[in-house]
Amino acid sequence: xxxxxxxxxxxxxxxxxxxxxxxxxxxxxxxxxxxxxxxxxxxxxxxxxxxxxxxxxxxxxxxxxxxxxxxxxxxxxxxxxxxxxxxxxxxxxxxxxxxxxxxxxxxxxxxxxxxxxxxxxxxxxxxxxxxxxxxxxxx
Amino acid sequence: xxxxxxxxxxxxxxxxxxxxxxxxxxxxxxxxxxxxxxxxxxxxxxxxxxxxxxxxxxxxxxxxxxxxxxxxxxxxxxxxxxxxxxxxxxxxxxxxxxxxxxxxxxxxxxxxxxxxxxxxxxxxxxxxxxxxxxxxxxxxxxxxxxxxxxxxxxxxxxxxxxxxxxxxxxxxxxxxxxxxxxxxxxxxxxxxxxxxxxxxxxxxxxxxxxxxxxxxxxxxxxxxxxxxxxxxxxxxxxxxxxxxxxxxxxxxxxxxxxxxxxxxxxxxxxxxxxxxxxxxxxxxxxxxxxxxxxxxxxxxxxxxxxxxxxxxxxxxxxxxxxxxxxxxxxxxxxxxxxxxxxxxxxxxxxxxxxxxxxxxxxxxxxxxxxxxxxxxxxxxxxxxxxxxxxxxxxxxxxxxxxxxxxxxxxxxxxxxxxxxxxxxxxxxxxxxxxxxxxxxxxxxxxxxxxxxxxxxxxxxxxxxxxxxxxxxxxxxxxxxxxxxxxxxxxxxxxxxxxxxxxxxxxxxxxxxxxxxxxxxxxxxxxxxxxxxxxxxxxxxxxxxxxxxxxxxxxxxxxxxxxxxxxxxxxxxxxxxxx
Numbered sequence: 001x002x003x004x005x006x007x008x009x010x011x012x013x014x015x016x017x018x019x020x021x022x023x024x025x026x027x028x029x030x031x032x033x034x035x036x037x038x039x040x041x042x043x044x045x046x047x048x049x050x051x052x053x054x055x056x057x058x059x060x061x062x063x064x065x066x067x068x069x070x071x072x073x074x075x076x077x078x079x080x081x082x083x084x085x086x087x088x089x090x091x092x093x094x095x096x097x098x099x100x101x102x103x104x105x106x107x108x109x110x111x112x113x114x115x116x117x118x119x120x121x122x123x124x125x126x127x128x129x130x131x132x133x134x135x136x137x138x139x
Numbered sequence: 140x141x142x143x144x145x146x147x148x149x150x151x152x153x154x155x156x157x158x159x160x161x162x163x164x165x166x167x168x169x170x171x172x173x174x175x176x177x178x179x180x181x182x183x184x185x186x187x188x189x190x191x192x193x194x195x196x197x198x199x200x201x202x203x204x205x206x207x208x209x210x211x212x213x214x215x216x217x218x219x220x221x222x223x224x225x226x227x228x229x230x231x232x233x234x235x236x237x238x239x240x241x242x243x244x245x246x247x248x249x250x251x252x253x254x255x256x257x258x259x260x261x262x263x264x265x266x267x268x269x270x271x272x273x274x275x276x277x278x279x280x281x282x283x284x285x286x287x288x289x290x291x292x293x294x295x296x297x298x299x300x301x302x303x304x305x306x307x308x309x310x311x312x313x314x315x316x317x318x319x320x321x322x323x324x325x326x327x328x329x330x331x332x333x334x335x336x337x338x339x340x341x342x343x344x345x346x347x348x349x350x351x352x353x354x355x356x357x358x359x360x361x362x363x364x365x366x367x368x369x370x371x372x373x374x375x376x377x378x379x380x381x382x383x384x385x386x387x388x389x390x391x392x393x394x395x396x397x398x399x400x401x402x403x404x405x406x407x408x409x410x411x412x413x414x415x416x417x418x419x420x421x422x423x424x425x426x427x428x429x430x431x432x433x434x435x436x437x438x439x440x441x442x443x444x445x446x447x448x449x450x451x452x453x454x455x456x457x458x459x460x461x462x463x464x465x466x467x468x469x470x471x472x473x474x475x476x477x478x479x480x481x482x483x484x485x486x487x488x489x490x491x492x493x494x495x496x497x498x499x500x501x502x503x504x505x506x507x508x509x510x511x512x513x514x515x516x517x518x519x520x521x522x523x524x525x526x527x528x529x530x531x532x533x534x535x536x537x538x539x540x541x542x543x544x545x546x547x548x549x550x551x552x553x554x555x556x557x558x559x560x561x562x563x564x565x566x567x568x569x570x571x572x573x574x575x576x577x578x579x580x581x582x583x584x585x586x587x588x589x590x591x592x593x594x595x596x597x598x599x600x601x602x603x604x605x606x607x608x609x610x611x612x613x614x615x616x617x618x619x620x621x622x623x624x625x626x627x628x629x630x631x632x633x634x635x636x637x638x639x640x641x642x643x644x645x646x647x648x649x650x651x652x653x654x655x656x657x658x659x660x661x662x663x664x665x666x667x668x669x670x671x672x673x674x675x676x677x678x679x680x681x682x683x684x685x686x687x688x689x690x691x692x693x694x695x696x697x698x699x700x701x702x703x704x705x706x707x708x709x710x711x712x713x714x715x716x717x
Binding site for chain 2: 015016017018019020021024025027028029031037039041042043045067068069071072073076096097098099115116117119120121
């Protein structure tokens with residue numbers, strides 16, 4: 001167990017939405033939970049996010065969107081991760097996501113949707129329980 | 140009764156009355172505070188508060204509440220506009236969808252001009268056919284690419300509601316000068332002189348770098364765009380405001396109350412300096428400044444004090460730092476006032492958000508603005524409010540005004556030892572933060588070096604930690620969540636009048652619209668005008684407004700203009716070190 005490296009997370013803002021409070025708070029919180037966190041900054045295309053995920057070889061991608069464009073943008077990220085051989089990446093998301101969109105997002109491969117009011121602790125716990133064990137073996 | 144006597148009496152009271160009570164409850168310190176004249180020693184009413192409509196405007200910027208005029212007789216009820224939906228921030232889909240929405244609102248009795256919400260591609264300077272922005276067209280607002288789109292939207296505003304009879308608000312920042320140029324070109328086509336136009340573009344680019352995020356160019360060239368608008372408006376558009384500054388966006392992004400006030404004032408000062416540096420007289424342009432509604436928390440008394448402190452501070456800045464002599468220049472004018480934050484609302488048991496919003500409405504009434512209960516309770520459930528939620532929100536404000544009569548007295552908490560002490564405290568904290576920013580070189584410097592962005596993110600995270608530790612309590616979220624509490628489901632049977640289907644189809648429709656514009660316009664003229672714009676953009680002293688108007692008339696697209704500017708100005712690259 002001691003040889004495990006820290007879980008590596010990319011928190012990303014796909015699309016043009018500028019509401020980054022949630023993304024930044026989650027990034028800072030997961031860092032305090034002992035994870036290695038990269039924050040993408042605003043206005044990332046799905047291509048750029050996937051490129052960063054591949055390059056940094058992250059275990060988790062966390063997507064945040066409050067502009068209503070989540071259905072298209074989140075699914076694109078998941079599809080392109082698969083195309084790049086990163087289909088085992090744990091993808092989670094948050095933002096203003098209507099309840100009715102959640103089944104569709106989960107079907108595309110988003111593992112969990114964390115809405116307003118979620119504690120960072122809960123997100124961290126979910127990540128620890130669901131991140132692929134094999135990817136964390138010490139190297 | 141001297142302050143000294145009160146202090147002696149307090150010491151006795153603490154010993155003889157308070158202490159035994161604390162001992163009985165086994166408390167180290169009191170959970171409650173009590174304020175006396177000793178906490179506002181030397182309080183000078185005329186200096187600190189004054190009369191409504193008089194310097195320093197603590198009691199209010201007007202001698203009467205404009206919104207309360209004529210609300211006493213039965214006639215006022217007749218004139219009451221019913222749901223004020225048309226004045227609301229609205230717009231979605233393709234221009235056709237927004238036009239139809241405004242037409243429907245007119246059928247329901249709306250008399251006001253539009254407060255146009257634009258989609259993110261428009262706000263960020265991208266056309267609807269740009270492949271990099273797929274999924275965003277028409278989502279958070281209406282898509283606007285060319286003058287053609289303004290022509291379509293404003294088909295809903297003719298005759299009784301023509302451009303010289305309404306005010307238009309545009310929530311647009313980085314490309315504000317281009318969007319306003321579209322409005323001017325449209326007025327021209329209708330034969331309406333620019334001098335008759337009324338309205339307000341948000342045009343507050345500096346806060347976009349620290350909250351909201353719809354910047355395009357770096358801060359320096361962004362300020363040049365602001366200067367162009369300031370000079371052009373002052374000379375040509377007597378009925379239009381130049382800017383709607385800051386306010387709740389900065390707080391929503393995470394800033395504390397004091398940071399919000401200091402940052403907003405620092406940004407306002409940067410705009411004022413810009414006008415003075417451009418050779419304008421302060422009293423010729425400062426009256427064209429407005430502020431967005433300040434607010435953002437559930438702490439009623441602190442929000443009241445914030446409003447009072449903000450009015451006093453802006454007036455002092457204008458008079459003392461900028462030597463303004465016209466009272467009109469010194470008014471902190473806001474369309475709304477205190478309110479809770481969008482971040483104060485919870486997705487858990489969402490009807491509680493109505494209760495929350497009413498606390499904000501009371502704060503608003505107590506600090507000189509209409510008792511608007513905002514946002515509607517379903518804010519955190521998704522984009523767009525249901526009509527039921529809007530109805531309850533409107534009714535809450537009406538109940539507070541007409542039944543509870545909260546707006547009968549102006550600045551009703553003036554002279555309260557507690558509220559006066561709080562007002563001083565907030566203002567002092569904001570001044571000291573403002574001085575720090577001034578020492579860095581002002582708001583632009585504090586944005587360029589990342590100070591404001593870092594401070595806001597830090598404050599947001601501190602608040603989150605307090606919530607997770609249970610130091611800040613939120614009902615239904617981190618307390619009162621036991622199994623004896625029941626989930627209250629809400630029925631949103633009357634959806635917002637936006638047509639979801641049309642919103643989904645807007646991208647395709649607008650791409651076709653744009654294609655048709657590009658096919659039918661004179662593309663040689665377009666290329667020539669873009670070349671001229673580029674040359675002019677390269678000369679710092681040139682005002683680009685006339686160039687934008689020329690381009691707009693020839694149906695040059697927003698992105699074509701922005702791309703030319705991107706080449707000359709560069710693009711803003713935020714540093715994302717957390």
